[in-house]
Amino acid sequence: MVKLAIDMMGGDDAPQIVLDAVKKAVNDFSDLEIILFGDEAQCTIQHERVEVRHCTEEITMEDEPVRAIKRKKDSSMVKMAEAVKSGEAEGCVSAGNTGALMSAGLFIVGRIKGVERPALVVTLPTISGKGFVFMDVGANAEAKPEHLLQYAQLGHIYAQKIRGIEHPSVGLLNIGTEAAKGNSLTKKAYGLMAEQQVFKFAGNVEAKGLMQDVADVVVTDGYTGNMILKNLEGVAKSIGKMFKSTLLSSFKNKMAALILRKDLNQLMTKMDYAEYGGSVLLGLNGTVVKAHGSSSAKAFYSAIKQAKIAGEQRIVQTMKETVGAENE
Amino acid sequence: MVKLAIDMMGGDDAPQIVLDAVKKAVNDFSDLEIILFGDEAQCTIQHERVEVRHCTEEITMEDEPVRAIKRKKDSSMVKMAEAVKSGEAEGCVSAGNTGALMSAGLFIVGRIKGVERPALVVTLPTISGKGFVFMDVGANAEAKPEHLLQYAQLGHIYAQKIRGIEHPSVGLLNIGTEAAKGNSLTKKAYGLMAEQQVFKFAGNVEAKGLMQDVADVVVTDGYTGNMILKNLEGVAKSIGKMFKSTLLSSFKNKMAALILRKDLNQLMTKMDYAEYGGSVLLGLNGTVVKAHGSSSAKAFYSAIKQAKIAGEQRIVQTMKETVGAENE
Numbered sequence: 001m002v003k004l005a006i007d008m009m010g011g012d013d014a015p016q017i018v019l020d021a022v023k024k025a026v027n028d029f030s031d032l033e034i035i036l037f038g039d040e041a042q043c044t045i046q047h048e049r050v051e052v053r054h055c056t057e058e059i060t061m062e063d064e065p066v067r068a069i070k071r072k073k074d075s076s077m078v079k080m081a082e083a084v085k086s087g088e089a090e091g092c093v094s095a096g097n098t099g100a101l102m103s104a105g106l107f108i109v110g111r112i113k114g115v116e117r118p119a120l121v122v123t124l125p126t127i128s129g130k131g132f133v134f135m136d137v138g139a140n141a142e143a144k145p146e147h148l149l150q151y152a153q154l155g156h157i158y159a160q161k162i163r164g165i166e167h168p169s170v171g172l173l174n175i176g177t178e179a180a181k182g183n184s185l186t187k188k189a190y191g192l193m194a195e196q197q198v199f200k201f202a203g204n205v206e207a208k209g210l211m212q213d214v215a216d217v218v219v220t221d222g223y224t225g226n227m228i229l230k231n232l233e234g235v236a237k238s239i240g241k242m243f244k245s246t247l248l249s250s251f252k253n254k255m256a257a258l259i260l261r262k263d264l265n266q267l268m269t270k271m272d273y274a275e276y277g278g279s280v281l282l283g284l285n286g287t288v289v290k291a292h293g294s295s296s297a298k299a300f301y302s303a304i305k306q307a308k309i310a311g312e313q314r315i316v317q318t319m320k321e322t323v324g325a326e327n328e
Numbered sequence: 329m330v331k332l333a334i335d336m337m338g339g340d341d342a343p344q345i346v347l348d349a350v351k352k353a354v355n356d357f358s359d360l361e362i363i364l365f366g367d368e369a370q371c372t373i374q375h376e377r378v379e380v381r382h383c384t385e386e387i388t389m390e391d392e393p394v395r396a397i398k399r400k401k402d403s404s405m406v407k408m409a410e411a412v413k414s415g416e417a418e419g420c421v422s423a424g425n426t427g428a429l430m431s432a433g434l435f436i437v438g439r440i441k442g443v444e445r446p447a448l449v450v451t452l453p454t455i456s457g458k459g460f461v462f463m464d465v466g467a468n469a470e471a472k473p474e475h476l477l478q479y480a481q482l483g484h485i486y487a488q489k490i491r492g493i494e495h496p497s498v499g500l501l502n503i504g505t506e507a508a509k510g511n512s513l514t515k516k517a518y519g520l521m522a523e524q525q526v527f528k529f530a531g532n533v534e535a536k537g538l539m540q541d542v543a544d545v546v547v548t549d550g551y552t553g554n555m556i557l558k559n560l561e562g563v564a565k566s567i568g569k570m571f572k573s574t575l576l577s578s579f580k581n582k583m584a585a586l587i588l589r590k591d592l593n594q595l596m597t598k599m600d601y602a603e604y605g606g607s608v609l610l611g612l613n614g615t616v617v618k619a620h621g622s623s624s625a626k627a628f629y630s631a632i633k634q635a636k637i638a639g640e641q642r643i644v645q646t647m648k649e650t651v652g653a654e655n656e
Contacts, residue, residue, distance in 0.1 A: 207562060234538060
C-alpha cells in the first residue's frame with residue numbers, strides 16, 4: 001500500500017482535473033491510498049481509500065513562493081507537504097505554484113541529509129519515444145561542480161527506479177563533446193564524473209543531440225536546464241504554429257491536413273512531455289511531484305502514478321543510502 | 329567600392345561553392361572587389377574585380393585552432409585575415425574551421441581597442457520571418473556582466489547597420505522576465521542595461537519566446553548562447569525528421585505530402601538560418617564573417633553580401649567611435 005498526499009487546489013483547472021485524476025487512480029490501483037487537501041465543499045469524491053482534509057487557504061500562481069509557504073499555514077499545499085514531512089504520506093503531487101511547491105519541498109519536507117542541493121527533474125521526449133531524464137531544470141540558478149555530480153547520482157537512481165533502466169548512462173550537457181570544452185563549471189564537473197565508478201558516464205553531450213537518445217540521464221545547472229527546457233517548449237510550439245498555418249493556408253492543404261490528422265495528433269502526443277508525468281524535486285525526504293499548471297486530468301493522473309512508483313520503489317530510501325549522509 | 333578577402337579553401341564543399349558564390353557576387357555588385365586566397369590551380373574565376381592569391385597551405389576542420397593559425401602561415405585563412413589586418417580588405421569571409429577563424433580574428437585582425445571580448449553573432453529566424461540578432465553564440469565560454477553590456481552595444485549597432493532597424497530593442501536572455509530572476513551574471517547585467525541610455529532595453533526575455541519577436545537583439549553569455557543555438561538546430565532537425573517519417577508512413581500520407589510539398593519547402597526555408605547569412609565576429613578591426621561549414625553557394629553568397637554591407641555601412645568605424653576606446 002502506498003499513501004500519497006494530493007493538493008486539490010493547485011493548477012489552472014483545479015479542482016476538477018485533480019478530482020478526475022484521483023478517481024481514476026484509486027480505481028486503477030487497489031494498493032493506493034490518497035489524502036486530499038483542499039476545499040471540502042468542492043470535493044466530489046467518496047471512496048474508502050480517499051480521505052479529504054479541509055483547508056481554509058490556497059496558494060495562488062501570483063503568491064510570492066517563500067512568503068506564501070511561511071504565511072498560508074492552512075493552505076492545501078502546506079498541509080500536503082506536512083503530511084509528507086510527518087511520514088503519514090510517502091509523497092505528494094500538486095499542479096500549483098512551482099516556486100511555492102519547491103519552497104514547501106525544501107522548508108517543510110526537507111532535504112535528505114548529505115544532499116546539498118535538491119534538483120528539479122523532468123523526463124523529455126526523444127525521437128525514438130524512449131525519452132531521457134533531464135536535470136536540474138531550475139531548482140538552483142547556480143551550481144558548483146560537486147552539485148552536478150550529485151545531480152548525476154540522483155538522476156541515475158531516478159532512471160533506474162522510476163524509468164526501469166538497469167544501467168542508465170549519464171551525460172553532462174556541454175557546448176562540445178571533448179573533455180576540455182565548456183566553462184569552468186562543466187570542465188570541473190567532467191573531471192568528477194569521469195573519476196567515479198557508480199554510473200556509466202556518457203561524457204559531454206550537446207544540446208543538438210538531446211532528442212536523439214544521447215544518454216538516459218542528462219545533467220546541467222538549473223540556469224542552463226531551465227533555459228533549454230523553455231527553449232524546447234518554445235521551438236516546438238512555434239514550429240507547430242507555423243506548420244498549422246501552412247496546413248490551413250489553402251483548400252488543398254486543408255484536404256491534406258484531413259488525411260494526416262490522426263497521424264499528426266499521434267506525433268504531437270509523442271512530443272508532449274506532460275505525457276511522461278510531472279517534474280520531481282529530487283533529494284528530499286519524500287517524493288514531491290509537480291504536475292504542469294495546465295495539466296489535463298490525464299497528465300495529473302500520470303503524475304500520481306509517478307509518485308506511486310517512487311513510493312513503491314522506495315526511491316527516497318535508496319537516495320539516503322547511496323547519495324546522502326548514510327552513505328558516508 | 330568595397331574590397332573583401334575570401335577564403336577559397338574552407339567548408340565541406342570548397343572550393344566549388346565559394347567560387348560559385350564569388351562569381352555571382354561580382355556579377356551582381358559592380359562596386360565589389362574580391363581577393364581570393366587559396367590553391368590557384370583550382371580557381372576557375374577570371375574577372376577583373378577578382379584577384380587570386382596562391383596559398384600553399386590550408387587549415388582543416390581537424391586542426392587545433394590556435395596552433396593552426398600560428399603554424400600554417402601560408403594558409404588561405406591566415407593570408408585572408410592578414411589582408412584585413414593590413415587594411416587592404418575591409419572584411420573577410422570563410423566557411424572553414426570556426427575556432428581557427430575566431431583565432432585568426434582575435435590574433436591577426438585584432439580587437440577594437442576598448443572592446444574587451446569580441447562576440448559571435450548570428451541572425452535567427454522568428455515565426456513572422458523578421459528574425460533577431462543573437463549573441464554571443466560561443467566566442468567566450470565565460471562572461472562578466474560588463475561583457476554582456478558591451479555585447480548589447482555591439483549587437484545594437486549590428487542591428488542598425490546590417491539589419492536596417494532604426495531603434496533596435498535589446499533583450500537579456502534569462503530564465504524569467506522579472507528583474508530579480510536568473511543567476512548572478514544576469515542579475516548584474518540587468519542592472520547595467522537598465523541604467524544605460526544608448527539602446528532601448530527590452531528587459532529579460534525567455535528562451536520560449538525567442539521565435540516570437542521578443543526583441544531585435546538578444547544577448548547572453550557564449551556558453552548559454554551556443555547551447556541555445558545548438559538546441560534550436562537539434563529540435564528543428566528532430567521535429568523535421570519525425571514529421572518526414574509521418575509523411576512517408578503510408579500511401580495516403582504520401583499523397584498528402586505531395587499536395588503540401590511546395591508549401592512545406594517554403595516553411596523549411598523560413599526556418600533555415602543559413603538564409604540570414606553567416607555568423608559574424610563583432611568587435612574586431614574588420615568584419616569577419618563565418619559562413620556555415622556545410623554552406624551552399626547560396627548561403628556563402630549571403631555571407632559575402634553581409635560582409636559587403638558591413639563595409640559600406642562602416643560598421644567597424646561606428647563600433648570604434650561608440651563602444652571602443654575612441655568613445656572614452
